[in-house]
Amino acid sequence: xxxxxxxxxxxxxxxxxxxxxxxxxxxxxxxxxxxxxxxxxxxxxxxxxxxxxxxxxxxxxxxxxxxxxxxxxxxxxxxxxxxxxxxxxxxxxxxxxxxxxxxxxxxxxxxxxxxxxxxxxxxxxxxxxxxxxxxxxxxxxxxxxxxxxxxxxxxxxxxxxxxxxxxxxxxxxxxxxxxxxxxxxxxxxxxxxxxxxxxxxxxxxxxxxxxxxxxxxxxxxxxxxxxxxxxxxxxxxxxxx
Amino acid sequence: xxxxxxxxxxxxxxxxxxxxxxxxxxxxxxxxxxxxxxxxxxxxxxxxxxxxxxxxxxxxxxxxxxxxxxxxxxxxxxxxxxxxxxxxxxxxxxxxxxxxxxxxxxxxxxxxxxxxxxxxxxxxxxxxxxxxxxxxxxxxxxxxxxxxxxxxxxxxxxxxxxxxxxxxxxxxxxxxxxxxxxxxxxxxxxxxxxxxxxxxxxxxxxxxxxxxxxxxxxxxxxxxxxxxxxxxxxxxxxxxxxxxxxxxxxxxxxxxxxxxxxxxxxxxxxxxxxxxxxxxxxxxxxxxxxxxxxxxxxxxxxxxxxxxxxxxxxxxxxxxxxxxxxxxxxxxxxxxxxxxxxxxx
Numbered sequence: 001x002x003x004x005x006x007x008x009x010x011x012x013x014x015x016x017x018x019x020x021x022x023x024x025x026x027x028x029x030x031x032x033x034x035x036x037x038x039x040x041x042x043x044x045x046x047x048x049x050x051x052x053x054x055x056x057x058x059x060x061x062x063x064x065x066x067x068x069x070x071x072x073x074x075x076x077x078x079x080x081x082x083x084x085x086x087x088x089x090x091x092x093x094x095x096x097x098x099x100x101x102x103x104x105x106x107x108x109x110x111x112x113x114x115x116x117x118x119x120x121x122x123x124x125x126x127x128x129x130x131x132x133x134x135x136x137x138x139x140x141x142x143x144x145x146x147x148x149x150x151x152x153x154x155x156x157x158x159x160x161x162x163x164x165x166x167x168x169x170x171x172x173x174x175x176x177x178x179x180x181x182x183x184x185x186x187x188x189x190x191x192x193x194x195x196x197x198x199x200x201x202x203x204x205x206x207x208x209x210x211x212x213x214x215x216x217x218x219x220x221x222x223x224x225x226x227x228x229x230x231x232x233x234x235x236x237x238x239x240x241x
Numbered sequence: 242x243x244x245x246x247x248x249x250x251x252x253x254x255x256x257x258x259x260x261x262x263x264x265x266x267x268x269x270x271x272x273x274x275x276x277x278x279x280x281x282x283x284x285x286x287x288x289x290x291x292x293x294x295x296x297x298x299x300x301x302x303x304x305x306x307x308x309x310x311x312x313x314x315x316x317x318x319x320x321x322x323x324x325x326x327x328x329x330x331x332x333x334x335x336x337x338x339x340x341x342x343x344x345x346x347x348x349x350x351x352x353x354x355x356x357x358x359x360x361x362x363x364x365x366x367x368x369x370x371x372x373x374x375x376x377x378x379x380x381x382x383x384x385x386x387x388x389x390x391x392x393x394x395x396x397x398x399x400x401x402x403x404x405x406x407x408x409x410x411x412x413x414x415x416x417x418x419x420x421x422x423x424x425x426x427x428x429x430x431x432x433x434x435x436x437x438x439x440x441x442x443x444x445x446x447x448x449x450x451x452x453x454x455x456x457x458x459x460x461x462x463x464x465x466x467x468x469x470x471x472x473x474x475x476x477x478x479x480x481x482x483x484x485x486x487x488x489x490x491x492x493x494x495x496x497x498x499x500x501x502x503x504x505x506x507x508x509x510x511x512x513x514x515x516x517x518x519x520x521x522x523x524x525x526x527x528x529x530x531x532x533x534x535x536x537x538x539x540x541x542x543x544x545x546x547x548x549x550x551x552x553x554x555x556x557x558x559x560x561x562x563x564x565x566x567x568x569x570x571x572x573x574x575x576x577x578x579x580x581x582x583x584x585x586x
Contacts, residue, residue, distance in 0.1 A: 050458060076460035084458070092449035092516070097256070101448045104441050105459040114255055131256055153459055 001064065002059060003026070003028040003078075003189050004157050009048055009058035018044045022058070031183055033109070033191040033204035033221070035197075037234050042110040042193040043085060046159050048193075050082045051075040062157065076105075081155035083146040085107040085162045086195075089134035095121060096147055098128050102152035117152065124148040125174055139166040144175070151182070160192035162198055172199065201225070209234065260439045263518050267431045278417035284533070286420055289517040290488060292529030293423035298502075299509035299521035300430040305474035306507075307516035308438060309467060310450030310501045311357075312371040315378030318356075319349040319475040321484025321497030324386065328397035331409075338410040342483040346476045352377075353475035357468035375500065382498035396493025399486060410487045419488050426480050427522070434518055437473055444469045455583055478506065490521050508560065512567050514574025523576050527563075532556045 002025035009022045013081070025031045034042050048055045051072040059068045067075050076082075090098050099117035109114055121130050126148060129141045143163055150158055160179075164172050174201055182188040190212040194200050200207060200221060207224040209216040211233045217224060224230055278286055298320065306312045327341030327347055360373045386394045405412045412418045438442040445466040448456040453463045486492050496502065509528050514520025535556040542549045549555060571578040 052454065052458075071461050071462075072454070072457035073462045076458055082458050084455065088452045088455040090455070092447060092451050097444075099410050100460045101444050101456075101461075104444055105456075105461045106450075110441055118255055127253070130253070147457075149459060 002026060003063055004049075005047075005059075006049060007059045007061075009045065009060065010056050011048055011053065011057055011204065015125050017213045019048060019066075022210070022213070022215055024208050024215070024218060026189055026191060028156075028189055029183060029187050030190070030205045031179075031203050033200040033207045034193045034210060035195070035200055035207060035234060036210035036216070040213075041213040042210055043161055044213075045194065046082060046161055050080060050159060073115070076153060076155075079156035080159065081086065081153050081157070082148035083143075083161055083163055084188035085141070085165070086144040087146050089137075089142060089145055091134055091163060094131055095126055095137070095141075095148075095203040096131050098134060098145060099148050099152050102149040106153035120148050120152055124151070124178065140168075140171045143167060145173070147178075151188075157189045157191065160190065162192075162193055162195065164194060164196050172196070172228070173185070176202060197225070244401055258439075260435060263435045266519075267428060270431075271424065271428045274510065275421070277491075278420045283415040285311040286415065286417070287451055288530050288533050290419055290423050291532070292486075292525050293420070293427045293464060294425045294481060294484060294527050295509050296522045297423070297430050297484070298478060298506040298523035299513075299525055300427070300434055300470075301474050301477040301481065302506040302516065303517075303521045304434055304437065304477065305471050307355050307510060307520075308434075308443070309446050309470035309474070311467060311471060312367065313374045313474075313503070314371040314500070314507075315374030315503055316474075316478055317476035317498045317500065317502035318352065318374070318378035319483070320482040320502050320506070321378070321381055321385070321492075321494075322349040322352055322475075323479030324486045324492045324497045325375060325482070326479070327483040327486050331395050331399060337408050338483055338487050339408070343482055345479040345483055349475040349479035350472040351472040354468060355581065357471040358464075361464045361467055375503070378500070382494050385494035385498060391494075394494060396491065396496070397486075400492040401490070410483075420531065423484055423488075426484055429480070430477050431518070431522070433477055435474060437470075438518075442466055442469055444528070470578050508564065512563065512574055514577035514580070517574065517576050518579065520574045520576040524574065527575070528560070531559055531563075535559055561573070 001019060004026040008016070008022045009019055011019045022045055024032065034045070036042050038138060047053045049060050051070050052151065053065070053076070054069045059066060060078055061067065062078055065078065067078055077181055090101065093101070096114065096117055099120055100113050103116045103120070104110065104115045118130065121127055124144050124147060126141060126144050134142065143166065164175060167175065167197060167199060169171055180203065192203070204221050205216060207221050208218045209230050216233060217227055277289060281289060282554065298316070302313060302316050303320070310407045323342065323345035326345035327338045330336035330341040330344060331338055356374065356377050360370055365373055385391050390429065399411070400412050402409050405416065410422065438447070445456065446469070449463040449466050457463050482497065509524030510521040511524065512527055513524025539549055539552060539555050546553060567574065573581065
């Protein structure tokens with residue numbers, strides 16, 4: 001059985017069908033990439049799945065449990081974490097405190113939370129910034145902080161919204177390696193929205209293409225990138241990096 | 242591990258948390274202040290008690306509005322509940338003010354619960370939230386003014402007792418015991434503030450203040466912790482109401498629930514430093530004596546201020562000017578600015 005099942009998910013904003021009858025399944029430990037042009041409904045779909053907004057129709061099932069329209073904190077507690085496309089650190093806290101709060105939210109004891117947080121920070125490669133305030137951190141560090149906080153609650157499913165955006169290629173590589181490691185070592189199931197095709201090609205077991213709120217197609221990275229409809233809608237006439 | 246870590250950074254010890262230092266300062270403060278009444282004349286002691294009262298009120302406001310990020314413009318509601326619970330039980334039912342204080346604490350916390358659930362249910366934020374707190378306080382003021390149950394606009398005088406009594410929290414006007422009770426409540430307020438912030442609940446409240454969506458995405462039930470923060474704040478504010486009643490021996494609806502009381506809870510924190518442990522205390526030390534200094538000045542003005550002789554309200558003018566200066570020059574308050582300077586060294 002799939003760990004995450006989305007069926008017929010729909011949401012309209014003032015008549016605009018932002019997400020229109022979207023369905024997909026993700027197996028335990030799989031990585032699903034979601035691509036699509038700007039405005040295709042990728043972030044809205046994430047918000048619907050994570051409970052930030054309620055869908056008009058459709059269901060979201062996590063490990064056999066219907067979580068459709070549940071409040072975000074319950075969905076997080078059920079094992080689904082997310083990152084935000086625009087980074088949202090707790091501004092009054094330094095990096096360590098940010099992750100410590102997340103570890104506490106994951107249910108850790110007050111005694112061990114800071115040590116656990118420091119461990120996660122080291123693993124994510126944020127040690128250099130551990131004791132820095134979040135104000136003035138470079139984008140690369142803030143993106144990693146998003147990831148560190150999400151991991152701190154030990155999710156089974158991780159929704160990543162453009163976790164590579166704003167990073168220069170040299171900064172992407174370690175994050176990609178980390179995401180692969182999360183799957184192989186921790187068995188975390190990943191669903192990620194990404195514009196950087198090289199990352200999508202490398203990580204995804206399967207790629208879902210959204211266009212105008214609807215599923216255009218789903219398949220292996222190779223299938224999807226050679227599909228003429230995808231090329232037309234998203235990649236442009238001539239697929240070139 | 243594909244990421245490169247810096248060996249030096251990896252072994253870096255975790256920074257020390259500030260809590261034990263805050264607790265130590267609180268203990269030192271208590272010990273240092275206990276002998277104070279022996280050094281003060283009665284007039285100065287009255288000022289000291291007012292400073293402590295301001296500090297308790299502002300520590301309370303700071304928990305909800307500084308650390309919780311829920312701007313309260315109606316803290317008088319909780320103050321008044323404390324004062325009126327104590328007065329009503331004492332005058333009408335002959336119950337000790339200590340029990341009245343406990344009852345006031347419980348009712349104020351429940352009132353905050355209702356207020357928080359209603360306001361946050363409708364996702365009110367910023368100025369709208371502040372206006373709702375004001376509306377709740379005004380509602381109580383109007384209710385007290387018009388209700389036979391609590392003596393309408395007349396309010397309550399605490400009946401004078403023939404002898405001093407701890408049970409009735411009543412002493413000779415210049416007794417040091419009022420100071421000790423006020424000091425005890427302020428130390429309690431500081432402890433509540435520090436221990437709450439250190440706790441899981443307090444950390445969640447801070448996270449929810451900083452970003453409620455990001456907090457919820459981590460599994461934090463944001464509304465629950467915001468409401469809890471309001472309840473802790475309200476409970477502390479109610480004790481200030483009891484203290485005020487027992488010291489000044491009088492309460493009426495305008496004093497108890499009026500916006501002047503709400504503002505007195507806000508100002509010390511703003512001047513001392515919002516969302517800092519020590520800001521409200523420092524602000525209270527600055528503001529508490531102002532009324533007396535200005536009153537003295539008005540009674541006996543120096544030659545160049547002759548035109549002020551016999552006028553009232555100078556303290557309010559000075560409050561205003563001070564507030565404008567602080568907000569312009571030290572937007573983080575006195576303590577906030579000092580702390581930034583220390584940590585930059």
